[in-house]
Each structure stands twice: as structure tokens, then as C-alpha cells.
Amino acid sequence: MEEDKGLPARPWDTFQEVPVIEDEQTPWKLIKLLKIVSLSLVALIVFGLALCSKTSFLLLITMSNEGTKTIPDDQKPVILLCIGCSLIASSVFLFLKSIWKACYKTSKLPRKATIALVLFFEFLVSVGAAILTIVAMPHLDIVTNVTILNGVAVLSTLLQVIAQCTAKERNRFLLPSITAFILILLGYALFLALYIMKDPTDIKMAIWVGLAVGGSFLVSFNWWETYFRLIGDNSSSVFLKSLCKDMTKCQNVLHILSSLLRIVVTACVLGAYVPLAKMDWVIVKSIPSRETRIIAITIGIQLISSALCHWFAVAACKMHALRRCFILPLYLASLAVMALLVVPVIVYYQEYRISLNGTASINFTSYCSVVVDGRNQSLKDSVFPNLVLDVTHTLCFLDMSKITDVGILTGSAVSWWLGLVLATLHLWYLNVYRIQRTQDLFVRRLYEGAFIEQSLLLNTRFDIQAKGRKKNLKALETVMVYLCATMWHETYDEMMNIIISIFRLDKYRPKTDPKYNDFTFEAHIYFDDAFEHVEGSQERHLNKYAKNLVEIIAEVYNIFTNIDKKLFKQQQQFPDQKVIRTPYGGRVVITMPHGNNIVVHFKDKELIRHKKRWSQVMYLYYLLGWKLMTKYYRRWKMGGEEKELEAEVQKEKHNTYLLALDGDTDFQPAAVMLLIDRLKMYPRVGAACGRIHPTGSGPAVWFQKFEYAISHWLQKTAEHVFGCVLCSPGCFSLFRAAALMDNNVMKKYSTKSMEASHYIQYDQGEDRWLCTLLLKQGWRVEYNAASDAYTNAPEDFKELYNQRRRWGPSTMANVVDLLGSSNIISQKNPSISKPFMFYQLFSIISAILAPATICLLVAGSLAFILNIHSAAALVMSVIPPAIYLGLCFKLKADTQITIAAVLSVMYAFLMLVVTMSIIGSMVKDKTILTPSSIFVIAMTTIYIITAIMHPQEFPIVFYGVLYIICIPSAYLLLTIYSMVNMNNVSWGTRETKPAAGAATPAANTPQTTKQKAKRTFQRFFSWVKCCNKSNRRSGESQLCVNQENMIPEPAQPEPQPQNTIVEDIGIPEEEQRQAPPVFDCPSQCWVTQLQESSNDMRLQEDSLDQEEQEFWMELQGRYLKPLPDDKERQKKIASDLRELRNKINFAFFFLNALWLVATFTLQVFEAVLSIKIPKFNYSLVETGDKIQIDPIALMFIVGFALSVIIQFLAMLYHRVYTLIHYVAFLDTEPREQKT
Template structure:
């Protein structure tokens, strides 16, 4: 009978559904794979080509120093040796510059004397060995030997690997590879000596061979640090730790030692070899300079692309393979010309000619001739015996295979999704002359026997998603709830801990209203709408198969709890994760966003985290162990701060988690925020947000750190928030006027300011996309920016005011970065005056009036608007600003057309205005092209340009004059969250229950009215809207409690009333009493605060507009003086010719401002390029590893479900629960 009723209730003829668009993240696998393959292929090709160029140019320099070559005559051979010396010290100079910069502006830890002595000894051996090998020995060998002998520098690395494997508890088969490597390298030494001594048994050759072997062994000491922690030698372990902590100073010392030793060897060898430096100083060889520059640049770029390849998880195809094959390609480059008969050159005439008189083709032929001549000098091809040739080839092949075997561990390295360069490579800089060998040997050698921890699994990251809500609409609530359910589906909660666990919290402000003449408090319509949204989304994610033949199971019971701050709804989501909705009553607890944030900060970190460790301490657990575990858990506990209308995908969250996992000093990370909505105001904001993220955010990230992580989508580290002077100071009540502006109007920026001042870093990840609703009308937009503008200025001034102390505590904020922020702040303050100058220029262009009159005319409208803002109401100010914005837009459009017309009239675009306009357009188009998914936003750039006077002049005036208004400005509407005709009818019926007409009840409704309350869940039908079900059977009246009302409203998604634990109940009461007690109205205090705010407004307005007036007055007088102080710029035509009579005049201040603005944009553009490259690297690494992880997780879950039928603990037997709801209740309660 029950099933029959259910089928009748389902109405099979009406099975079509209306569901919101879920938009599950479907990664286009083919596109991602193509992107990965394409980017990895490009990087691999660049690594191969650059390694080839580096090695070829270096070998040519060696060839230049050979006595048998002709491109440089014997008198000028020291020039080639000097070039080799430059190549040797090139990386050391770069390392010295980099380390000195970090030493000055970042960390400056000093090493111990023992460490300094050890570093000096090692660097002395390495520098001496490299200089002797390349400057003294290698010029006496042929090109093939010089290519392959460099591979023998891996001999000590192979020895260290053998020792490390022998010390391991478990002997590994891979030990045979380094053993074979040692044998092959030693064999190569023997064959090398035999092949040379068989032809020439002179003392000079014997010395050169001995020096070459000793030099390679000395150089091989360079990578000792890669294996130092694998030996049970405390001396080496202590030195390695000390070097890691004082890396900058150690690198400075090692660089100076390298430069000193190399210079000494070069300077001493030239006179000892019978050569004269005087002949070099007069004429320096151009070809040597070219080879040195090519070698240094190609080596630096190659090493950087190797790092890129590793971070993109393409070690094999883009790193190891291209590096190995580059040496073969080098041999091919020099051996192929042997098959062709190259013309002999005249030694005398060639030496006497200047390099500049030689063509590039002639130089190339000479270089190839010299390279092959080193082989012919030994008569390898013509006269060498079979045995000698076998020794020659055997030595080269042995060294190459020895390097491959000693670095074979690279093929088995496992790299995390995102990894630091210092975790990939031991030393900070590459070796210029041993580029391939240094990149391979510098890769960290990881061995599993060193893992001493007994932990069987990796530490789990716990992420608490905390959203604050207030007056969000139905659609806005739907977005964030779908995002949370989407994340629940992405990472199901299982018995086995995964890498990340999620828990969802919603803090609903002002969720209660007075009923029954204030005698009771009920949840308002916004809270009820949220309950409806959760039920609807839960139904959608629970019913993945909408088949009409499948019986729809009832939704499981959830919890509803009465709390000291109002109430709480606890939901167990379809995949097992927990979501809590905290419904706040502003009569019981302090409301507004900052206090909701304080609620979840103290609940998660104070109650959920600290309390459990305190209980363990009381139970007698060890203090030291508890401290360490608590420290790790604080570092691995994150809070994702959300707004009530944020829409995001799981990948956006995971990309932010990567940043915090990788860098322990990062306290917060934010993503790319996309405004959503329709209309011109939203279009303006789309481009504004895009430019702000493309240029400003990336520049902050690259040159220092982000100043503001927006509260709509930001990930915070628990250890950072719980640090001194952050979470505790965040609870400060606004007791001064400046506090109201800084603390309450911009709480997100203030929290980030506290993090920065405490030494934490804030980062920006451009690949993490989040979407939030933007103001769609002019009034709401102006009110929002009225909050943002003054609070941004207040927090920035606060940060700059403590810049000296902040730069000492925060390694990401340097003095130069503070200077950059000062310039940016000055530019923003002088924005209104700059716009007035631009408008005056528009008048000059359009109306052709004198400059002074145009400037005076441009100042009048904003001055009048400024006066009106002090006199009129806020709404009237906004209406006037809207009207003025329209007129200014027409003026800007006319200005653009006039500038274009002027360029046509002048017959050149090389004018100040033309260059500025074209440069801006080109820069923004290139920037947009580097963001292909957002390229369409350039369409809104024209609207943004037209609205510049409104956004940077009128809005600035409105914000400063109204900064004493500390109301929120947005969502302050008393309208309903979800208003429909059915809601109106339902309310009328509920308010007039005495007039219910039985004839309006259907037969089905009458039968349903007689059912017990717990049986209603059996006939749950998600396809039928809530408003049409049981409106009269469950009348909601004022005498019911808020719990009963929500239970009745959510009858088909049953809410089981539960009680809060006593200890948690006490926690909330204590928290309320100390930090969150509702603020009592004090008329006298409010009046005092209002007066202080007006006084603060007057001071700030005076200072702000005085600076702008001073800028305008200065410009006015400069234009009055005229030509005597103006700068004359010659008129240049596109063909490069200059006009003899026409010039452009520009005042010095205008030129200075123009150049400063252009320089600022160029700096931001360079930062954007750098940031885009690393964003691409992160995205490719994420896409590759995440797809593998998802496949692995799905496979594990499937295996677990097959082996354990009771694994689905959150999916009780629906057939049993359908007939007996008490079973369902017990199942949920047991969970």
C-alpha cells in the first residue's frame, strides 16, 4: 500500500525535472594532455638546443687556445684563455649578485667558522681543478676528448652513491649502476692515457693528461652535499644543515673564492706558458667576446629551462634525454665536417686581419677548420692504428656511459605536484663549463632508507570552508552550496585518511526576526531560503540516476541544534563530509562579517584544535611530543574564507592548497576573482578586475607579496592566524574613528596587514578561479567602493608606516618593494588631479582652447561636485555622479577620436599622446593574449576607458567625502531573498488559517494530512516544488519555536532536534562574554564616534585634495611660464626622419609623471610575464598529477567497496528505511 501511494505521489507522467546547472568540472583531458605534451616538447627542444649552443661555444673557445688553430694567432692566444676564464666565473658572478641581493633584502643568517672553512676548502679544490682542466690541459686535446672528458667529473658522485647504498639497511639492486659507473670512468682514464701516449710520449703530454685527470677528480668534489646527509657522519650533517640555513652568505663566500682562484690561474698560466698579456690588451678578439656571451647566456637559459622541465614533471623527455643527447649532437656538429674537404687558410694573413673585416661565413669556416684540425693533428683518421682508434673511441664511450649510470637515479625520482627549486637541486647555481654534467649531478639523490619517522601515511591537510552570509539571494546561495557539494563529491570522506579533508561551515548573520510582538524569535526568510537550497542541492547530488523506474529513496535525517548564539544545522553530505550552518541571532551574539570570522577562528582553532591537545596533556601525554604534533597540525590546518555568493571548482581550492603546502612561510593565498552579473557596471568591473589581477596582483606577488587576500576566496594557514598579534588583535573593537575605517570597513585587508606585519607571506595564484557577484547598479557600486577606498588607503598607510620593522620581520617585503608601494600610493592619491589634467588635454584637443583656460574649465565640475558632496545626501551625490559620468564618457570618446585625428594630421604616431595611447593599447592587448581564457574581456576595455573620469575622479571624491559613513552599503535591503507568487499565496493562507476552505484540498492532500509526521518522509518527492506540498497540513504560526518551524518547512528533508554538548555550550557562552557580546546602544558614545568620524573625514579630505590641488597649481604655473621651462621633443616621422621646424613641447612634471607611469606599467608587465610562466608550470603539473591521483583514488575506493560491502556507511539500506523510517534515524544517529 505504501509503495502504491508512493508511485501515485511520484506522478510518472510529470517526471521532467527543473534543476540548477551544476557545472561539474570536466577537465578536457585531450586539451590538457595536448597542452602538457606541447609545453614539454617546447621545453625539451629548448633544453637540447641551448645545451648544444653552450657546449659548442665552450669547445670553440678551447679550440681557440689550441696551438694548432688559426682563427686566433699565437700572439693573441691569451685572449682565448681569458674568454675561458670568463666562462668559468660567469655563473659565480650571477650567483654573487643573486645571493648579495637576498642577503641585503631578505635573510642574512651567518654560518659557523667550521662551515666557512669547509666551504673554502671545497671551493678551492673545485675552482682550481676546473681552471687547470679547462685552461691548462684541455687546449692540448682534440675536440672529441674535450667533449667526453667532462663526463668523468661524475666519478666521486658514483663513489658516494655506492657508499650510501652500502650503509642502507636494505641492500638495493641499483648499487650495481654506480659500481659500473666507477669502473667505466676509470677505464676511460686508462684508455684516454693509452691513446694519447701511444702517439706522443712527450713530458708535456704526460703532464697534460695527469692534470686533466686530477682536475676532473677535484671538480667532482663539487656535489658532495648531495650525499652528505646519507652518511652517518655528524660533521657533514651539521655542515649541511648550517649551509642550508645560511645559504646566501655561503654562496657569497663560494662565489668570491671561485672568482679569485680562477683569476689567479688565468693570470699565472699566461706568463708561465711563455705568452704575453700586453698583446691582448691592445686588441681584443671580437669572436672571443661573441663566444663568451653566447656560452654564458645559453648556459643560464638552459639551466632555467631544466628547472621548468622538472617542475612540469617532465624529467625524462624534457631534461634527462635532451641533456644526454646534446653531447652526441655536439660530436656530430664537429665530426660531420670531416666528411667534407674544407679549404686551408693562410695563417699569416688570417692573423693579421682584424676580426671585424671577416664575414660571418669566413669565421664559421675557420672555426670548423680549427675544430677538425685538432683531430687531424693526431692523424686519427689517416694513421692511427686499430688499437689506438679503439682506445680513443672506448675512452669517450666509457665516460659517457659512466655519466649515464651515475645519474640513472633521475629516472626514478618522484616529484611532488609543486616543488621548490632548492628541493630539486642541491646547489643554487649551475657550472658553466660542465653544464650538462652539473645539471644531472646537482639533481637531488633521494634514498628511502633515511626515513626515520614511523608514520605510515602522509600528514593530512584539513581544510575548513567558512562562508559568511547575510542577505544573499536564492541564486547566490545556490552557487556556494553547489560549490560545497561539488567539493564533497571531489574528496569523499572515507575511513582511510586522504591527502585533504574538507569540512564546511556557513555563518549566517542576522538570521532571526521578531514575531508575536517581539515575544519570540524565528528564523527569517533568508535562513528558510538557505534550508530550501540545501535540500534541493542535496537531492540533486543524491540522485545521479533520474530514471523514472527507480524508486527515489528518502533524504536522510540531519541535525538541528539550539545554541547560545542562535542555532545550528548539521548536515552529513552525500559523500560523508560534514556541513554546519550556524544561524546567528544578533540579540545573542555580535553580528557583521568580522565577528562571524572571529566566531569560526576561535571555534576551529581554539575549541576544535587547541582543546583536544590540552585534554591529551591533562591525560598525561608527553609535553614535547604534544607540542610538535600541535605545531604540525596548526601548519596543516587551513581555513578557506568565502563570501555567501562565491562559486568555485575543486581545482581552485587544490591549487591554493599547493601554495601553502609548498611554502611554510606563506600565511595566505588568494585566487583570481571573476565578477559575475550583467549590465554596463558589471562589464566595467570585469575589465577592472582583470587589469588589477593581470598587472597589480602579479607585480605584488613577484616583487614582494600580495597586500590583500580578498575574503570572498582566500586560503589561510592556521599557524599564521594563531600567531602573535593576529587573531587576538583581530578581536579589537573599534574605539576610534580610524579603527572604524580600517578594521570594520576593510576587515580582509586588515587581516592581511596583520599577517604581513608579523612576517607571513601572502601569495596570488592566477590559475585558481573563483566567481562572485558584482554590484550591478551604479548606487551599489559606489557604496561598495566607498568602503573599499578609504579602508585600502588606511591599511596601506599603516603598512608603509611600519615599513622598516615589517621589512625586518618579513623577508618578502624589501625596502625597494616598500618604495614601489609608496609610488603606487602616490599615484592613486594624485589620481583625481591626473584625470583633471587629462580632461584639460581633451578640451585642448577638441575645442582648441588655451591650455590654462582648459585646465581651469576641467577643474570646475569636480570642484562643484566636491562642494555638493559636503551638502547633499548620499543618494543625491550618487545621482549627480551618474549624470556627470555620462558627460565625461562622451568627452573621453571625443578625446580618443581627436587624438587619432591629430596623429593623422601630424603624419606621425611618434607624439607623446600617440605613443602613450598606442603603448597602452598594445600592452593591454598583449597582456590579454597571455590570458587566452580571458581575452574577450578586452572588449570591455573601451567602456573602462570611457569611465575613467567616473572611476578615478568622481568616485574618489565621493569616497573621501563620505568616509564618515561606516554603513555596509550593499545588501542592506529588507526585501525577501526569494519572492514568488506561490510564496505570497502560502503566506496569506498561513496568516488566515481560520478561513481555510476544505474544498480547496485535493484528495491526495486530504489523505496525506492524516499521516503521522515520521511517515511523511516515505512519500518525499523532490520533483514537486516545496510550495505546493503540505502548505495547509503544517501551518506555521508564531507560537511554534524556530526549530519546529524549520522542521515543518523541511519536512521532506527531516531535521532531528539534538542538543549541544555541555562543554561546547560553555565554550560558546565564554566566547560570547569575552569577545562577541552584542554591542549595547549608547547614544552618547555613538554621537561621539560620529563626530570623530566627521573630524577624521575633514582631515583626510583636506590632505587628499590639498595634494591634488598642489599638483594642479604646479602644472598651471608651468604652463603659464610656457616655453622657458618646457621640454622640446623633436618631431620624428615613422620613416625615421626628423622635422627641422616642428617640435613637441611638454612640461617637466607632465613628462616625469608620464615616464613614471610608463615605467610602472613596464615593471608590472615584466612581473606578469614571469608570473604567467610559473602559473603555466603549476597548472601543467597539477593537471597531470591530479588526473593520476583521481584515477588511483577511484581504483582504491572501488577495491574497498568490493572487499567490504559495508563500506558505504553513509548510504543506509534505502529499501529498509523506506518502509521503516526509524531504521534511517538509527543509521544516521550511529554515524
């Protein structure tokens, strides 16, 4: 019935089993609360710090006035010295930072013309700032001092007008700029009229006023660079453009020179003015304690608040809160300072008038002469009343009793403030992108402590776009993200997780909706060993894991197309999808509901090399080599402009990202966006990884949860802050195409393992090795703690040990590789310094000595519990691991793990004894000030605070109890097991046994290269011939056998565990063996079976174009040719691996033995060689007794504690920037897209 076509086929069977799709989203109300609280707090902090900075600076100016009495006249040079310090503080910070960069990063030398131009303007600014604040402002009234600093925008407004006229485009700010310029000039005119007309014969005051106007005009050159770059970019002058480029490239050297110049000029002006003002520097050596305290507090508040205000203001902009947390607080700061300083003056004046009880009428002039100048001696030690009267004194020069003077003073103040507001009106329309770089927000890295709010407002970029020019904003460019997942033997639920994540991303960034244009994506899944031999069939079929994947995709597709909750709905008709035969096996192309594609590549291990690393090589060359590069070579051959093509290639390489995923990774779209942000904003970031959360249940998973948490909370953040991350995990990491395509990265990564060390470094930890290659090429790897991904962790003790058996040696091999190249890497990679490499050296030494350290820990507890000599306890603690070490060399791996499991249980009980012994030793010795107790208390405190800083993950801290009792298993037994079995290079996880009923492979017949190529082409075209119409005749069983090549092919067993030695060994091409293929009937080919099994989703067979077909053939022949069996080479590599294992194990355990012997010797002679420290009781009172400490143990404890403290400080720093990024993300993403 035609009218029933849209209705469900079985209305009684419309019920669904729907997995949880959005199980990781944070409640929207909680997110909104977090955003509101964070932004409100930042706004208040910026306002409060600006208020403190400006108020404290103006109080310093006031105290330096001749008639003020808080600080005596002979001590005024100290106040002027403090004003000078506030002027140069930011220059000192910038100088130190630039020197650090010059030492550890590459710095280019600018041209002489650039140096001369920059230093000329810096000289003018530094002279103007020193004259204005040190010489002129102490002679002016407080209202003028508050507002004259707003007048430093005079030149900025003039340059804004010039820049807009030059650009000849978007002149909407032209009128406000002209108005601002007029208002500021009006403010200066009223200021001159007020002071000059007051007493035209006062030459000194005329000089101070002239210096104030001239100084503020010179200070206004401070932001010349903002408009010079704008004018230069919009100008046709080659000289101006080259100057602008030189200033950008050579910023570090220019910062060093300009900072030094400002320090020197300020010192010269200050040093010259003090003698000219008939003051003496000698007083600096002997300042009374009262004055010292007042001055120190004031200048301390000024310096600290200025630096913090600058930092929080920048953070506010990065949080995408420019208007709420940056512009408004700084606008209001000047008004608040005015109120804070003037209101107490009015209050004191009114109180004095009330105190007269109407007996006498007094005006402000009389109040100045009676109260201010003749203040009572009883106020000598009262700081606040003296400061209020000092502020009042600055107003006494003017006759505040006259309405005219008050009106002129108010007019100049209002004109200057309105001029500043109009001069920065463009900020309200400034486009700021989340986590925008500071250098993209502000032109100068300096802030001005003397006028903090003016420097911040005027230092922001003035954005004008000239006609015909496109904005060069990386944040606006659309990037292409390829999701690349590798699969093998994932379970149904694990595959369901990643498929839901991909469909979730499709819904988040629909390709069909043009408003989401920040990135597009395409998902690729590379399925290893997807084909198997089936008994009774000569055709290879998809195995159960591959079939499960197709079934899951169809199920999730159905869920996301019927996501609405309507009770009555029509049956959705899925569009036709594609299934394609390929030279490496097969491909299924699925178009998701919102237009993005999932491409599943089924790999046949008989046609293409298998294992995870070779799947990665496969997608690197396919996506970056074939899809990205080939099209540009075609255009070049067709006569395209070479320079233009090179620019396009570089841009696309820069804006193409690969998201590496495991087959069980579960993630939210927001996690991907946060990683994209890192690569978008920082061009030298080659990779970025997120926070990996292990999932599962059981003690093994609980242990890993705490271990992963500590590793990410402390270790990864420390690497990110002090250097860069050394390993970006392959289960969830975003890579930049330009970094992967760099020299010695992709090409090197496709290298076959030919030596024993290669099997350990290359194949056992491929993600760490890839990051090592990136670091060596100068790329940075970053960590984003807000980007969460979830992956299944080993739940079985054996699987966990096998996983760490791979990770341990490969980690050590890669770190040692980096340390061996530290000189070259520190020169080539600006993120890696020699101090950072020293930190890594200490970490690897700590890891190597971990077994001996655990033995020492156990020995200490045995000595306390059994009351035996420490040397004897050390011997007892070494015996079990020594026996286990010997057994590991003799027994099979499974037996070793069984013994380790038994010992782990025994050590767990012993660790409880260790914990109790530490507490018992504190009780017995009646002190907590021993190295071990201090260490335990400090570490516990650090871990708890760290957990509090990660509120969503705080429950993980309770797994710390399990982690503590498992320390011997993880750092002693597991280390021994992984080191002894490092010659075993099998994968060790997700391994299955051969399928039941599978036949044993028969002997292969030799083939020449020509014959192999011929057979491969025949196999492919025979497939096409037999199955090109299989979709139309799926029910038929017509025989289509290639009679010319009908050679029986024996059944093969299901693929064995990956990463074995046999699979990694190659032999000369002429010795390779391969069975010639035959082809079964269409009804039994895998394409037909897949079409028949996909009830909801129709699969239409398609084919590759000829060029891509040739690409795959060439790629397989060059890099991905299957590695056949070579027994002789297998034996040689196995022998080499055992020899390498023996050498490394000898060195490893010899170092541990040396550590133990040294400690044993010290404990034998502890009376002579130990360090003795005073003993303190619980009340921290010295008892007179001494505590003996092993010097080596003390050194190790101090070193480890210092390392953890460094990591803790890095964590605090990193958490702040993570919060900034996350709040910015919340503020820029639409509400419906955040979840």
C-alpha cells in the same frame, strides 16, 4: 508495500530542474593539447640550449689549441679569458643574488668549521675546473673533450655506494652505482693508454693527460654536498648532523664566500697559466674586429644558453616532467654534441677524398698534414670551414687511420657516457611533486657552464630512505582545509552557486575514498541575522534567507546523489542529518554524499555579535582555538610530553588551512588545489588568493570586469613578483592557521572599533586589514592566477558607488599604515623590501592625485577642441568637480549618487572627445612622437599584449572602451564621493527594508550580569526540554511553556543594514539591556518548522556536549557579546568620524589643488618654463620645429609609464610560473579529477 519502498513516490513527477554543475571546466582535449605542446616545447628547449652551451664551450677550447688557425696564436689569451668567464659566470650570478638577499633579508652567520669545510671543497673544485678546462683540455682531441666531462661523475658514484651502504636500506641502486664507478675508471684507463702509449717519450703530453685526469677528479668533488648531507642525516654523529643543519640555515653567507673564492681561484689559475705558456696579456687591448666578432658571438651563446638551460631544466622538473623534459634531453645532449662536431670532420674528409678522383690514395694522417695544417689562405675569412679544420686538427695527434686507436678512443667515450647514465639512473625513480621548490630538487644553487648537462644531472638529490626514518616531505602530509563562508542576504541563485561548489569539492575529494589523502575538508557557513520576529509568535524564527539555504542544500544533495543519467533508478534515501540548538542560535550538520560535512551556523543577533568581521572572529576561535588547540591542552593536563605536543601543535597549525569565502562565490575544485599547492610548498606563505572574476550583466559589471582584469593582470602580479600581495580578497582566499594564530593577528583582529579611524580601517575592509596584520608579522601573501573564482558584482550604479565608498578609504588607511611601518616591516618580512615600499608610495600618491590628473586630462582636450588657452581650459575642467565636491558635503548620499550618475554620462561623452583630441593632435602636429601620443600608444600595446597572454580572458579587453569613457566617473566623481562620505560606515550593499507587519521593539528592562547569564541558560534548557522529542511528535501542539519565566517578548523588525555606527558601539556592561526570553510551543519552534519543511532530508535534533556549550558561552562573553545601542556614544563616534573626514579631505583635496595650481602656473608661463623637444614627422625625420611640454605633466607621464612597464615585466614573469604550475597540476591529477 514493502517491495515498492525503493521506487519513486510519484513516477510521473521524476523530472528535475538541474542547474549547471560543471560550467567552468575547460574542454579536456584543449587541456591535453596545452600540456603536450608545453612539455614538448620545454624538452626541445632544454635539449637545444644544452647543445648550444656544450658546443660553444668546446669550440672555445678548440680555438685555444696551439695548432688551430681560426684565432691566431698571439690572440689565444683572449680565448682563455672567455673560458674563464664561462667558468665563473654562475658564481657571479649567485654572488649578486646572495648580496641582494643579504641586503633585504635576514642572513645567519655559519660556524667556522662549516666555513672551512665548504671553502675547502670549493677550492678543490675551482682549481680542478680551471686546470681541466684552461690548461689540459686545449691539448686533447675533440672526442675526448666531449666525453671526459662525463667522467666528472667518478666521485659521485663512489659516494653513492658509501651512502647506500651507510643507509642499509633500499639498495636497488647499489649495483648500478658500482658498475658506473667501474665504467668511469675504465674510461680513464683507456684514455691514459691511448695518449701515453702513443708516444711514451712525450713528457709534455703526459703532463697534459695527468692534469686532465687530476682536474676531472677534483671537479667531481663539486657535488660532495649531496652525499655529505645524506650520510650526515643517516649517521649517528652529532657533529655531522650539526654541520648539515648549519649549512642549510646559513646558505646565503656560504654562497657569498664560495662564489668569491671560485672567482678568485679561477682568476689566479688563468693569470698564472698565460705567462707560463709564453703568451702575453697585452694582446687583449687590441683585437681585430673579425676575431672580436667570432669570440663575442661564441662566448655570448655559451653564457646565455647555459643560464637559460639551467632555468628551463628546473622548470621542467617543477612541471613534473622529469623524465621527458629533463633526463632524456640531457642524456642525448652529449651524443648530439659529438655528432655535431665530428660529422662535419668526416664529411670534409670524404669530400676531399672524392675531389682527388682516385688519382691518389690518402689516409687521415696524410689529410692532416696536407689539408689541415697547410690549409689554403682562401679560407682566411670563412669561419665555418676553419672551425671544422680546427676540430680536425685536434684529432690529428692520434692516428685515426688505425683501427686500434679508433677503438680505444670509442671505448673510453662509451665507458664515460654509460658511467654517467648509470650514475644518474636513480633520477628515473625520483619522486617530484608539482611546483617543488628548487632547493628541494637540487642541492647546489650553482650550475656549471662548462659542463651544463653533467652539473644538472649530478646536482639532483640522491634520495635514500634509512630504515625507521620517515620522509620529511611536506608535499606528502595531509592537510585539513576548513571552508568558511559568511552569508547574510544572498539571493537564491547566489547561495546555489556556493553550495554546488562545495558539493563539487566533496565529489572531487571524497572522504570515503582512501586513495585521495592529500587533504580533507569541512565546510562551515556562518549565517548572519538568520532569525527574525514573526507577528503573533513569541519565538524567533529563521528568516526566509536561512530557510532558502536549507532548501538549496537539500536540492543540491538530491542532484549529486542522482547524478547518473539512468532512465530508471530507485529513489535515494537520504541519511539523517543533524539540527542542533546552540548558544548563538542554531546549527545544521549535513553529511554530503561522499562523506564530507557542511555545517551551517545560524546566528541570532540578539545572542551573538553580527557582521562579517565578527563571523570571521567566530570561526577563527571555534576552528583554531577550540577544535585545534583545546585537545592538546587536554593531553598536556593528562601528562603528555610537552616537547612532543608542541611539535604536534606546530605541525597541525602549519597544515591546517582556512578557505575564506563569500556567500555567492563560485569555484572549481582545481582552484582550491592550486592554492593549497602554494601553502604546501612555501612555509612562510600565510595566505594565497586566486583570480576573482566578477559576474553579472550590465554596464556596471562590464566596467568591473575590465577593472578586475587589469588589477589582477598587472597590479597583483607586480606585487607578487617584486614583494608580496597586500590584500587577499575575502571572497576566495586560503589562509594558514599558523599565520592566523600568530601574535598580533587573531587577537588584534578581534578588537572592537573604539576610535573613528578603526571604523574605517577595521570594519570597512576587513580582508585588507587581516592581510596587513599578517604582513606585519612577516608572513607572505601570494597570488595564483590559475586559481579562478567567480563572485557577483554590483550591477546597480548606486550599489557600486556604495561598495567603493567602503573600499577606497579602507585601502588608503591600510596602505598608509604599512608605509608608516615600512622600516619595521622590511626587517621582519623578507618579502617586503624598501624599494617595494617605494613602489607602493608611488602608487598611493598616484591614487591621491587621480582627481587632479583627470582634470588635467579633460583640460587638455578642451584646449584642443575649443582652441582656448590651456590655463582657461584647466579652470573650466575644475569647475564641475568643485561644485560636485561642495554638493556632497550638503546633500544626502542618494542624491549625491544621482548627480554623479548624470555627470558620469556627461563625462563619458567628454572622454570620447578626449580620445579624439589625442588623435587629432597627432594629425594636426603631424607627429606621433609627443609624450601623450607615445604614452597612449604604449599603454594600448601593453594592455593588448597582456590580454593575449591571458587567452581565456581575452574578450574582456573589449570592455576597455567602456572603461576608458568611465575613467572620470571612477577616478574623479567616485573618489570625491568616497572621500566625502567616509564617515558613513554602513555596509551599503544587500540591504533590505524591515519586514512588513513586524512590530516595533519595546523598551528593554535592565538586567544584572548574573540575571542575564541565568536567563540565557534557562532559555537554552527550556528549548531542549520543549523540543527534545519534536522529531517524533511534529504533528502535535502540546504547550510547553516555562511558567517561571513567562515574560512576553515583543516582536522585532527584520535586521537593519549591517555595519552601522549604532551596532558597533558598546556601553559599560552594567548598562546593557536585554529582554528576558520566553519559549513557545514545540510546533512553532524553529527546529520543528525546519524539520517539517525538509521533505527530502530528515533532520534529527541533537545537542552540544557540555564542554563546547561552555566554550560558546565564554566566547560570546569575551569577544562576541552583542553591542547594544548607546545614543551618547553613537553621537560621539559620529562626530569623531565627521572630524576625521574633514581632516583627511582637507589634506587630500589640498594636495590635488597644489598639483593643479602648479600645473596652472606652468601653463601661464609655458613659454619660459616649458621643456622644448625636437619635432619629428611621420617618417621620423626632424622637421626643425619644437614641441613644448609641461615638465610636471611629463614627469607624471614618465612615472606612470615606468610603473606600468614594471608591472608588465612582472606579468610576463608571473605568466611563465603560472603555466609551469598549471601544467604540473594537469600532469599530477587524475583525468577524472581535473574537470
